[in-house]
Amino acid sequence: MSRLREDQQAQSLVAELTRNSYGKLLAVLAAPTRDIAAAEDALADAFERALSRWPDDGIPANPEGWLLTVARNRLRDLWKSSGYRMTESLDESDYASTSLDNDISAIPDRRLELMLVCAHPAIAPNIRTPLMLQSVLGVEAAAIATAFAVEPAAMAQRLVRAKKRIRDAGIPFVLPERDDLARRLPAVLEAVYGAYAIDWQLTPQGAPIESLSAEALHLALVLAELLPDDPEVLGLAALICLSEARRPARRTADGAFVPLDEQDPGRWDPALIARGEALLRRAHDRRTPGRFQYEAAIQSAHCARITQGTVDTDALRKLHRALLRVAPSLGAAVASAAIDGEIDGPEAGLRALDAIDDPAVDRFQPAIATRAHLLAEAGRPEEAAEAFRRAIELTADPCVAEYLFWRLR
Amino acid sequence: MRYCLLMHYQEGPDVGLTEEDMAPAMAAFQQYADDLSAAGVLIGTEVLESVVATTTVTAHTGTPEIQDGPFADTKEKLGGIFVIDVDNLDEALKWARRNPATGWGWIEIRPVARTYAADRGWYVP
Numbered sequence: 001m002s003r004l005r006e007d008q009q010a011q012s013l014v015a016e017l018t019r020n021s022y023g024k025l026l027a028v029l030a031a032p033t034r035d036i037a038a039a040e041d042a043l044a045d046a047f048e049r050a051l052s053r054w055p056d057d058g059i060p061a062n063p064e065g066w067l068l069t070v071a072r073n074r075l076r077d078l079w080k081s082s083g084y085r086m087t088e089s090l091d092e093s094d095y096a097s098t099s100l101d102n103d104i105s106a107i108p109d110r111r112l113e114l115m116l117v118c119a120h121p122a123i124a125p126n127i128r129t130p131l132m133l134q135s136v137l138g139v140e141a142a143a144i145a146t147a148f149a150v151e152p153a154a155m156a157q158r159l160v161r162a163k164k165r166i167r168d169a170g171i172p173f174v175l176p177e178r179d180d181l182a183r184r185l186p187a188v189l190e191a192v193y194g195a196y197a198i199d200w201q202l203t204p205q206g207a208p209i210e211s212l213s214a215e216a217l218h219l220a221l222v223l224a225e226l227l228p229d230d231p232e233v234l235g236l237a238a239l240i241c242l243s244e245a246r247r248p249a250r251r252t253a254d255g256a257f258v259p260l261d262e263q264d265p266g267r268w269d270p271a272l273i274a275r276g277e278a279l280l281r282r283a284h285d286r287r288t289p290g291r292f293q294y295e296a297a298i299q300s301a302h303c304a305r306i307t308q309g310t311v312d313t314d315a316l317r318k319l320h321r322a323l324l325r326v327a328p329s330l331g332a333a334v335a336s337a338a339i340d341g342e343i344d345g346p347e348a349g350l351r352a353l354d355a356i357d358d359p360a361v362d363r364f365q366p367a368i369a370t371r372a373h374l375l376a377e378a379g380r381p382e383e384a385a386e387a388f389r390r391a392i393e394l395t396a397d398p399c400v401a402e403y404l405f406w407r408l409r
Numbered sequence: 410m411r412y413c414l415l416m417h418y419q420e421g422p423d424v425g426l427t428e429e430d431m432a433p434a435m436a437a438f439q440q441y442a443d444d445l446s447a448a449g450v451l452i453g454t455e456v457l458e459s460v461v462a463t464t465t466v467t468a469h470t471g472t473p474e475i476q477d478g479p480f481a482d483t484k485e486k487l488g489g490i491f492v493i494d495v496d497n498l499d500e501a502l503k504w505a506r507r508n509p510a511t512g513w514g515w516i517e518i519r520p521v522a523r524t525y526a527a528d529r530g531w532y533v534p
Contacts, residue, residue: 168520169518169520170496170498170520171499172497
């Protein structure tokens with residue numbers, strides 16, 4: 001084999017391992033001391049060494065085990081160095097120097113513990129999603145910063161502080177008892193949902209954000225793998241699958257925004273839809289409905305257009321009402337008003353919009369855009385134009401703004 | 410890990426409470442300290458006298474100054490501390506939640522960075 005070929009092979013394997021094993025390795029490395037930053041450095045070193053060694057030495061029989069061993073030895077060197085502050089004795093069996101040919105076939109999966117740490121009640125809610133993206137998936141701080149519309153240095157700083165806090169406050173990498181787990185899981189789901197939701201608030205134009213929504217899906221699927229019996233975990237994974245499935249149809253070839261009801265279902269991803277539907281069925285089998293299952297069911301009702309040609313708006317309305325009951329939010333209230341407008345006519349939709357009792361509604365872009373559409377449909381062009389103008393002002397995504405502009409004309 | 414549970418609350422007389430009113434709280438603290446002790450996690454505890462009795466010194470301007478009253482004049486005062494030794498923040502949180510003062514105040518959970526003993530000097534507990 002040529003040197004170039006070996007290089008490429010090592011590179012593609014390292015890329016694959018970064019994609020699929022990063023969080024698992026990091027969780028195992030960080031758990032004993034809770035020092036995520038040190039574990040990240042050690043793991044980055046191990047990946048670097050793999051890139052330089054594997055082309056010459058050949059790819060080891062157990063690449064994950066190789067990376068873990070190299071990273072652990074690296075951490076051990078750090079601990080032995082004088083500056084490191086040790087607060088607890090380490091389990092020797094975990095940290096004994098391991099030779100590279102040792103078969104570490106069963107690396108324990110502690111990603112759930114890591115996710116619980118990231119979404120711990122002692123960690124500020126606004127850093128939980130970034131922390132999870134970085135530590136579970138290895139997403140670069142700069143990409144996270146772009147997605148959250150924050151200066152890269154500021155995001156890096158926040159991440160560093162949060163990791164220091166995890167170490168120094170003593171936030172443990174443990175699986176809580178069943179009741180505690182049930183209490184703490186919503187924060188984990190919320191943080192994963194945060195990675196998905198941010199993608200909808202911001203322009204999905206740049207590459208980092210494009211990948212962030214794929215990362216949200218990845219996080220949700222990891223969580224569904226770790227907690228395969230939790231209906232809301234399955235519901236969240238289903239929700240993101242079904243929504244991601246429509247991504248290819250959301251823009252035309254030249255990047256113009258296409259609203260949901262005008263999308264070509266032929267451009268939706270059938271494999272992702274099937275995966276989402278299967279997850280949703282498994283969630284429903286548990287017979288404990290919840291917010292994410294309702295949201296997933298709403299997505300599923302929209303996706304049904306691929307098989308049935310139409311959307312069952314009455315079913316959709318019931319789902320929106322149920323969602324509003326279990327998880328009231330401004331977004332859900334506006335979506336519910338929009339569907340009222342669709343079924344009962346624009347005036348009914350406008351009445352439902354007017355009935356929303358939340359001061360933020362006047363600055364909420366989806367509410368203004370929905371009002372604009374309903375006013376246009378109701379044959380009130382002047383008021384509609386005014387609402388379209390206001391909606392455009394509030395739109396961050398230039399493609400959506402352009403679409404609204406086109407509607408205005 | 411060693412943690413200080415710092416209790417912050419408005420002092421009884423400030424909110425019009427008499428000794429008698431505070432008797433149930435005293436009983437609850439008796440039980441709480443017994444439980445901490447029985448679990449083998451209690452290092453020590455001090456409940457502080459009212460800030461009426463506190464005196465603050467500083468030389469941060471270069472000259473020593475003495476002032477009556479606390480360093481920070483807040484509505485809630487630092488009223489006492491429990492020092493406990495537990496595995497991690499989750500354990501510390503469990504004990505903090507059981508602190509009777511959560512009913513009328515705030516418990517700050519602060520990890521201990523260093524401590525001192527005559528035979529060991531300063532060390533990480």
